[in-house]
Amino acid sequence: MHAGATIQRTAAALAAAFALVAVPVTSADATETAPARTTAPVAAAAAAPAALAASVDYDVWRQEVAAVVAEARPWIESRTGSAGGEKQAIVLDIDNTALETHFHPFWELPTPAVRDVRDLARYADTRGVAVFFVTARPGIIHSLTDWNLKKAGYPVDGLYVRSLPDLFEEVSAYKTEQRAAIEAKGYKIIANIGNNTTDIVGGHAERTFKLPDYDGELS
Secondary structure, eight states, X not given: XXXXXXHHHHHHHHHHHHHHHTSOOOOGGXXXXXXXXXXXXXXXXXXXXXXXXXXXXXXXXXXXXXXXXXXXXXXXXXXXXXXXXXXXXXXXXXXXXXXXXXXXXXXXXXXXXXXXXXXXXXXXXXXXXXXXXXXXXXXXXXXXXXXXXXXXXXXXXXXXXXXXGGGGSOHHHHHHHHHHHHHHTTEEEEXXXXXSHHHHOSOOSSOEEEOOOTTTTOO
């Protein structure tokens, strides 16, 4: 990622952070409680407002996400079948990978899950795989992000957010360092999933799966 894009992404993350911490969180009654492997629609997701995503077709995006997940699932099934005593993990990006951030205003919380990705994470969890999240979001919204992920139905074994010094580092370098830190804990990262190139470059994962970002429209 070019320096200008990194600065722009950092500025946007900081602006969203301060906005988020100033907004009351919706009641837990509004959160999703569907069991794992559910196919029931999330009301907010089904009604994704076109005005928020005029340049990205929501239905097409969902179909393309599902196609990538359809490739990742048999890989996870195969790798977990031969795990032996190996500690396995998957790593997920958050915005427009785990959560439908682009399609929902930040003040409507919790942001719904990307359902196919959530189902994949739940499946991995049932196979004994740890689920880690590595995001470019700043540490000021760590607790809020953790809450959102869990309310959206994700298993969360670890959440890595950027500290103040990290905000001035290339996103790809930061995310690579966090995956290396996960490996240092004894995990083998069998899959790394994100929608931006910065989410998946740098190694420290057996396989990578890239969701669509439409040339940066979904950051």
